[in-house]
Amino acid sequence: MNWLALRMLTGDRSKYLSLILSITFATLLMSQQVSIFMGIVTRSASQILDVRDAELWVMDNKVRYIDEAPYLPSNSLQRVRGVPGVEWAVRYHKSNMTARLPDGNFRNVIVLGVDDATLVGSPRRMVVGELNSLRLPNAVFIDKAGYEYMWPGEPFQIGREFHLNDRRVFLAGICKASAPFTTLPVMYTRFSEVERFLPSNRNLMNYILAKPLVGSDALEVCRAIEEQSGLMALTRDGFFWRTISYFMRSTGIPINFGITIALGFIVGAAVAGQTFYLFTLENLKQFGALKAMGVTNIRLIGMILLQASVVSGMGYGLGMGMTALFFTFTNRIAPMAGIHLTTIAATGVGLAVLMIILLTSLFSLRKVLFLEPAVVFRG
Amino acid sequence: MNVLTSESKSHAPSAGEMAVYCRQIVKEFGAGDTKTLALRGVNLDVLSGQMTLLVGQSGCGKTTLISIIAGLLNATSGSLEVLGENIIAMTGSQLVRFRQKNIGFVFQQYNLLPTLTAVENAAVPLIIAGQSRREAFEAAKRILASVGLANRMHLLPNQLSGGQQQRVAIARALVHEPRLLVCDEPTAALDAHSGQTVMELLRRVALQADRAVIVVTHDNRVFNFGDRIIHMDDGVVTQVEIPDRVSQEANQMSHKPAASHH
Numbered sequence: 003m004n005w006l007a008l009r010m011l012t013g014d015r016s017k018y019l020s021l022i023l024s025i026t027f028a029t030l031l032m033s034q035q036v037s038i039f040m041g042i043v044t045r046s047a048s049q050i051l052d053v054r055d056a057e058l059w060v061m062d063n064k065v066r067y068i069d070e071a072p073y074l075p076s077n078s079l080q081r082v083r084g085v086p087g088v089e090w091a092v093r094y095h096k097s098n099m100t101a102r103l104p105d106g107n108f109r110n111v112i113v114l115g116v117d118d119a120t121l122v123g124s125p126r127r128m129v130v131g132e133l134n135s136l137r138l139p140n141a142v143f144i145d146k147a148g149y150e151y152m153w154p155g156e157p158f159q160i161g162r163e164f165h166l167n168d169r170r171v172f173l174a175g176i177c178k179a180s181a182p183f184t185t186l187p188v189m190y191t192r193f194s195e196v197e198r199f200l201p202s203n204r205n206l207m208n209y210i211l212a213k214p215l216v217g218s219d220a221l222e223v224c225r226a227i228e229e230q231s232g233l234m235a236l237t238r239d240g241f242f243w244r245t246i247s248y249f250m251r252s253t254g255i256p257i258n259f260g261i262t263i264a265l266g267f268i269v270g271a272a273v274a275g276q277t278f279y280l281f282t283l284e285n286l287k288q289f290g291a292l293k294a295m296g297v298t299n300i301r302l303i304g305m306i307l308l309q310a311s312v313v314s315g316m317g318y319g320l321g322m323g324m325t326a327l328f329f330t331f332t333n334r335i336a337p338m339a340g341i342h343l344t345t346i347a348a349t350g351v352g353l354a355v356l357m358i359i360l361l362t363s364l365f366s367l368r369k370v371l372f373l374e375p376a377v378v379f380r381g
Numbered sequence: 382m383n384v385l386t387s388e389s390k391s392h393a394p395s396a397g398e399m400a401v402y403c404r405q406i407v408k409e410f411g412a413g414d415t416k417t418l419a420l421r422g423v424n425l426d427v428l429s430g431q432m433t434l435l436v437g438q439s440g441c442g443k444t445t446l447i448s449i450i451a452g453l454l455n456a457t458s459g460s461l462e463v464l465g466e467n468i469i470a471m472t473g474s475q476l477v478r479f480r481q482k483n484i485g486f487v488f489q490q491y492n493l494l495p496t497l498t499a500v501e502n503a504a505v506p507l508i509i510a511g512q513s514r515r516e517a518f519e520a521a522k523r524i525l526a527s528v529g530l531a532n533r534m535h536l537l538p539n540q541l542s543g544g545q546q547q548r549v550a551i552a553r554a555l556v557h558e559p560r561l562l563v564c565d566e567p568t569a570a571l572d573a574h575s576g577q578t579v580m581e582l583l584r585r586v587a588l589q590a591d592r593a594v595i596v597v598t599h600d601n602r603v604f605n606f607g608d609r610i611i612h613m614d615d616g617v618v619t620q621v622e623i624p625d626r627v628s629q630e631a632n633q634m635s636h637k638p639a640a641s642h643h
Contacts, residue, residue, distance in 0.1 A: 006494075006508060013496015291492040294453055295506050296481025298474065376453040378488055379444045379565045 025317020028270020148187025
């Protein structure tokens with residue numbers, strides 16, 4: 003009977019293709035939008051994920067997201083270091099500055115200031131140059147996408163000089179960094195260099211990066227830090243989700259993407275549903291004949307579900323393939339760098355396609371199950 | 382032409398076992414003010430080894446009657462035995478199995494699956510019955526060859542003429558060797574020549590001692606193919622007619638000298 007179901011489905015090539023294409027484009031639209039949404043939202047907290055060597059983030063207890071953190075008094079660092087369960091704690095700076103190029107052009111950049119001694123928080127992967135170069139006076143690193151943004155079309159070249167907040171710096175390395183939400187270049191430097199760029203500020207440390215002792219519970223250590231310092235301490239994941247939830251609550255991103263994803267679902271369901279329903283209607287006499295010849299309702303349900311599964315499986319596979327291909331090409335474009343088809347997006351869209359096809363099948367099944375086999379005798 | 386009333390069926394020529402035995406079959410559709418009486422107490426016998434034609438005006442209840450005989454509709458009241466089984470007492474799943482095994486259908490509009498070739502269409506009842514595809518296709522090829530379509534087996538229905546499509550439908554109806562063949566207006570969509578060919582085929586292929594054929598038809602050009610013609614009007618059988626050909630054959634049989642025994 004499976005053979006019969008598949009021959010009925012694939013025999014009419016044009017309907018078979020339109021069914022597959024409707025699922026393909028619904029999948030493409032939904033998976034692409036979900037992936038872009040996830041990519042953009044993740045970008046809002048990408049600098050948190052990039053710091054892999056410190057597990058705890060300590061900050062002012064009113065901080066809502068990573069880009070909005072006031073500077074902490076310098077004695078906060080000693081207080082955190084003194085909390086039992088903390089193995090080490092270092093300074094970390096994040097702010098926006100202006101970089102002025104020799105040709106007079108200027109760009110706003112994100113500056114991350116890492117601890118001079120340990121370089122905790124510095125980039126993990128270098129494209130050009132080596133990590134220790136960051137210890138040189140006036141040295142800064144820039145992320146690869148930022149380099150292409152500041153010097154478009156030019157080959158990677160370290161040693162370039164420019165000004166950061168009117169202080170002379172030189173490019174000591176090009177590194178990989180996750181794209182930030184604003185797609186500004188990300189520059190790394192030492193904390194002591196930041197003090198040179200922002201001389202008028204008394205405090206420049208807006209985060210303290212810390213690591214709990216081996217074997218201690220990170221959440222317990224966070225609670226201890228909060229009790230003893232009056233600051234807020236979060237795990238990396240905790241701060242990541244705090245930042246993301248701020249963007250989800252305070253921006254129009256989820257609504258806009260949600261609308262597009264919902265439209266993809268509705269259009270996919272409507273087109274696939276209508277085509278599949280028409281396919282069933284056109285074959286109603288044949289289904290009636292099969293019923294008359296002794297095909298049970300259970301077997302008809304099996305046939306229709308098999309047809310639906312084949313269509314959805316092929317449409318989903320093609321749609322996912324097209325999405326993957328799309329991101330393979332767009333990843334070469336700086337503003338889209340780092341946005342991928344994720345497992346979560348693929349799974350979520352898979353479930354949505356399953357829902358589309360179940361809804362679609364339900365309408366068709368209803369028609370076939372209530373079909374009287376005697377209909378075959380009505381001319 | 383011999384004409385019998387609906388009450389004198391016991392005088393019908395004896396050809397074989399009783400395939401269908403209907404008594405006082407009533408069928409109502411709808412309820413209350415919209416209630417319609419489609420059959421008003423039909424008595425009908427169909428014998429194996431015969432082709433029984435069911436004729437009458439549109440709306441007289443022919444299609445309802447064969448739907449009930451074929452187990453596709455339930456009668457409101459009355460008794461009905463098909464191939465010795467009381468199908469009115471059967472459950473839904475028993476009826477499905479009964480139809481699958483014992484009944485072949487030929488429809489006015491053929492109802493072939495448009496995406497299947499002739500041989501695949503003819504094999505469908507065997508595949509439904511659970512036979513392997515290879516066995517089903519072998520059987521379908523044999524039956525298609527017997528209906529003169531050996532060189533059309535791999536064509537789709539839309540590549541065949543109406544007559545050829547109906548022959549595929551007949552092959553499909555016969556492939557699982559049912560004991561009762563139910564044909565609804567098998568010549569209605571065909572020209573005169575194709576209609577004659579189809580009826581000849583039904584007589585030749587379908588009529589065997591243990592098989593009964595019921596044909597619903599409006600087409601008086603094919604009346605001569607029937608062994609009995611049942612006339613219906615307004616939900617009842619009004620007349621049972623024995624064509625002259627059958628009466629003459631019966632007379633010839635009765636005047637033949639008995640075979641000598643040694």
